[in-house]
Amino acid sequence: MRLTVAGTQKDYEDGLTVAKLIEIENVETPAYVTVSVNDEFAASGTFETTVLKDGDIIEFLYFMGGGQ
Amino acid sequence: MASAMAFTNEQLERYSRHIILSEVSIKGQKKLLAAKVLIIGAGGLGAPAALYLAAAGIGTIGVADADAVDLSNLQRQVIHTTQDLGKAKTLSAQETMLAINPEITVKPYQTFVSADNVMSLIDGYDFIIDGTDNFPAKFLINDACVLAQKPFSHAGIIRFKGQLMTYVPGSGPCYRCVFKEPPPPDAVPTCRQAGVIGAMGGVIGSLQAMEAIKYILGKGDLLNGWLLTYDALKMEFRKIKLPVNESCAVCGKRPSITRPLDYEQAVCDLK
Amino acid sequence: MADLAETDEAMTDAAADITDVVCPVTFVKAKVALEELEEGQTLSIRMNDGEPVQNVPRALKEEGHQLLKLSENGDGTYNLLVRKAGV
Known part of the structure; x- marks a missing residue:
């Protein structure tokens, strides 16, 4: 699926949770x-x-x- | 005719670049001269804000800071000079501001802001600028302004980044809507630990002054309901929409915070 | 600009003297004096020869005000009669 994260559009696997996204994006x-x-x-x-x-x-x- | 013009020739010349602007003109300059703005923290953010507000002719500017000028300040706190080392920041700031504009009144408050004094500190001011560097103070100022229904500008800077938002009573979220409560001490790096590029204070602090001026003039769109973020290395400004938080502890439908609170300070930042 | 009769001075609602300042304060002072008037009222502005007379009438016209008459006073100053436009 396509998400816009912090202004940038990227493709991510379906069914991602917010917690997983935080991990993937190396959020400070x-x-x-x-x-x-x-x-x-x-x-x-x-x-x-x-x-x-x-x-x-x-x-x-x-x-x-x-x-x- | 002469009696209708309340401005002297010198004032017309001093504020000529304002008066020519249709959004300001004489009416607007009078508003600025009648306005009262409080700056809490005469450091990286407060210093440039204070300089521009003094230059703009804000009639009464309060400056609150408990500290004295030290050498590491001079890299970014451009209201203080090498000759001010050891001097109370409020007095150093007052001197510079009056040198720029002797017509204004500068009120120095050499004190830390706390639950005991914050309400009386902000009383009588039209707009407050949060130039503090720690989260307990930021939440304190937020709560006080919400409780007293006073608009204020919140900002923070670190490394090569900065951000700011504006609270306008009844029109958008407050700081606590976005960041529920202070993080534990040492959970988030401070400028002393992580560093900050000096000019970042200038960029964000000047934006804070701009918000105050726009509010007083009643012109333009403010950052109420928006977080403006600046990443200097990426050279990116972004405006992030901030919804109102109905369950906010201080400005929500059923507030649990009805008076200012003191939080614990980060141990390594205590002077 | 329209040419008016000698009695135009009697029509003037207000007067301003900007001979004591230099550009751009000349324009600022004129603008301020106009701000005090109602739409349609007239202002007589005394200004110096040189930069003021070269810039102020034009600047006021660009703001939409109506220039009625410009007369030389013979002492190095001019009088501009201007009617305030709606803002």
Whole structure:
């Protein structure tokens, strides 16, 4: 299936969960990332159970401190 | 006619590049001069924001920071110079801001922001800029602004990346909608550990000043409901849509947070 | 520009003097004075020869205002009569 992940379209195997995608994409600080699927936040407890489908748009939002 | 023009010739010249803009003109410049903006953190983000807000003629600018200028700051905190080493950041910032624009008022608050003082700190300001570098402070500022219904700009920078979003009361998500609660201390790297390219503060801090100015003028689209991310190495700006979180602990339908909270600081970042 | 009778001074709703500033503040000051007026009202602007008279009338016209008359005062200054357009 085709997914848009962080603005880039790529092909992925069918039946991928959010948790698996986080692994494949080598997401930084995976325990503390916010995920949105099609402009809705995916609750962190649901990463293992949320199955992605063709055409889904996924964004990873990271904590960023900095400033000083 | 002379009485109708409240601006002196010198002011007309100082703000001429603003007044010529149809989105600003005299009406807009008057709004800027009447506005009050608070900057929490006079560091990598707060420094450039403060410079541009002073230059723009924001009439009252508060600067809150507990620290003194140290050598490692000078790589990016462009409001401080080598001669300011050891000086309180608030005073160093105030000096530079008044040198740029003696007409404005700069209010220094040499203090850490905490649950005890944050509500009174933000009181009386029209817009708040979060220039802090740690998550407990960021959540504190977010909650305070939501509770007091004040718009603010949130931002963060690290390595070659930066991001920002704007909270406008009643119009879009707050910071906690997106990031439920602070990560544990040391779970996410800080600039001291990971580094940050100096100009990143300039890019993102200036964008924060821009959000404040647009809000005050009532012009243009703000980043409420959007996270703007900047990856300098890839040379990519992205706008990521942020939905409102109805179950947000502070701004949702049934908020559980009704007063500001102090979280534990990252141990290695305590001064 | 239309040529008006000598009594046009009586028609003027307001007056501005921009001989004490230099470009671009000349334009800014003129713009500010116009902002104070209602649509359709007229403003008489006294300006210096040189850059101001070369730039300000044209700039105001580009903003959509109506230039009614430009007269020389004989002392190195000009008077521009301009009618404020709707914004």
